[in-house]
Amino acid sequence: MTDQAAHASGSRSEPESAAGGRRLTTRETAELLGVKPETVYAYVSRGQLSSVRAPGGRGSTFDAAEVEALVRRTGRREHTPAGNDLVFRTGITLIEQDRYYFRGVDATELAREYGYEEVAEWLWTGELRPGVRFDAPAAALAAARRAVGALPAHSGSTDRLRVAVIAAAAADPLRFDLSPRAVLSSARSLIPTLVGALPVIGGAKPGEGAGPGEGAGPGEGAGPGEGAGRDEDGGRDEDGSGTLAQQLWPRLTARPADPASLAVLDTALVLLIDHDLAASTLAARVAASAHAHPYAVVSAGLGVLEGPLHGAASGLAHRMLTEVVDRGGAAPVVADHLRTGRRVPGLGHRLYTGEDPRGRTLFALLEKVPQAADALAAARDVVSTTARHTPLHANIDLALAALSVSCGMPAEAGETVFAVSRTAGWIAHALEEYAERPLRMRPSGQYGGPRPPQPSPTPAPGEGHGEDPPR
Known part of the structure; x- marks a missing residue:
């Protein structure tokens, strides 16, 4: 010792x-x-x-x-603090004193300076590669698009993402290789496959962004110092493929992208990569503990993310902000929520006593987006109205809602951004978990049923063994 x-x-x-x-x-x-x-x-x-x-x-x-x-x-197990059932060692995200950090670096500063792919790559490998881009393999993308295209028209974006993950996994015969190099290769191809499998809204073409010729960004092979920081147009490549944010934009809205709006979207993608052991991340780590391949790990995370208390929370905030804008004020909308026993969405966070730093960062960027003025005013009105009773701060869900409302996106757009972004975080946690003792997450249930011995169950009256019930 x-x-x-x-x-x-x-x-x-x-x-x-x-x-x-x-x-x-x-x-x-x-x-x-x-x-x-x-x-x-x-x-x-x-x-x-x-x-x-x-x-x-x-x-x-x-x-x-x-x-x-x-x-x-x-393997050393950490002591369990009061109020928590599970505690795991992780070197990815630290949350303390109303701030949060990726590997010790302020996550909001990273989001303001670098794009999503750059931060994801750095989080996975420890290497910052300015201008790095992720590419979707043709076979995986084609399989994912076919699978997503077979879904009913009313399917939600998370439905499509879950199906796309399964299709991409089936197209990857090497998915069971859990070596870090193989896992990272799968991750770099899976994320753009997920985006590329989503349908384009309003006839826009994939890759349409800030307009041709505006500030072409460096390619993946940029050397040190080249392309560091965020391009004015969001980082458009010379070949037109663009950053992941540019590829995602036409799948969220039919409106043309402008540089300021793209910067907000790319920043949101970075901010949401990870947030300690949220429910979906815990599910992903459980899957990784069983040595499930990375596609299955992402599927586990997506299954939990869809809950209204997690990734879908921004959709509730979107609908509320839309109503506030339509009704000209937050007071009647907040009153309706409270009258029906519903919490006001987009406010407060159990890990922050003050402002959610993710929301604060996005709201500051939205101030530079002219069409966001009405949504921002509605969000401020919601916060000030509820503050008369409970002093709660705006969180990331309200900021995502302000983005989606102001840019003509559907209510589920925030959930889509959340899911695509958090995929990188789930992969980072999977890499950690693959290095741990397998199946270490095996809690014991506290049985509360009848004590044995109990008699065997008998068929319900009037029903025989294996016979058709009377008609």
Whole structure:
């Protein structure tokens, strides 16, 4: 055990035994294993650790080498804080003091300076590659488009994304290779495949963005210092393929993209890449713990994201803002929500006591979008109206709603942006989880049913075994 670990334990180790092995106290052993002291003795009872009574009869001591070997076999588990059921080590996102960081770097600063693909690549590999672009393989994109095209016309964007993931997986015979290099290759192709599989709205063509010839951005092979930062038009490539934000834009709205609006969309994509262990990310890590391939990991995340308390929350805020604009004020709309027992969407966040830094960043950029004035005024009206009763700040859902309302996007546009963006975060967590002990997330259920032995069930009255019921 290191001196730092010994200091953190709060007690001094017993001196080395006569055999020369370092002895640890129960508290030190528990700290090193990341468990409660009671669990240490459970390891002893199962024969996984041996203990020696400490001099003076005060507790037991444990061989440091034996404890460290157990750590290597089982993996260190973190203590569970009150109110949380699961805690996992992660080096991706830190949230503290109303700010959040990607690998120690302020995420809002990253979003203002770099594009989605650049930040995703850096988050995965630790390498910043200015101008990097993700490309969809032709076979995977064709399969995804065929699958999405077979869905009913009323299907939502998340329905289409889930089907596109399955189709892309089926087109990738190497999907079961979980080496980091293979997983990253799948991720770089899957994200643009998801975007390319979505239907274009209003007849716009894929790749249409700020207009031809405006500020061509560098290609993937740009060297250090070339293309760093965000292009004025959102980073359009010379070949017309554009950034992921430009590819996504015509799948969200039929309105032509302008540089300011594209910058908001690209920033939103960066801001939403990850947000610690949200419900969908936890589902993705559970799938990765079972060594599911990366497409299945993304499918697990998408399945949870669709809930109204997670990725779909921005759609509720969109409908509310639209109503506020139509009715000329927030007061009657907020009153209707409260009268029917509904919470006002787009306000507050359990991880922030003050402003959601993601929402604050997007609102600041929306100020530069002329057509966003009405939606921004409606959002401010909602916040000030509810503040008379409860001082809640606007969150990312309200900011996404302001973007979608002001740019003529459907209510589900925010959910689409959320899903596409968070795919990169799920992959980052999968890479972490693949390196952990497999199937470590195996909680035990607290059974509350009838105690055995119970009699076998009998058929309902009037129904025989295997016979057709009376008609």
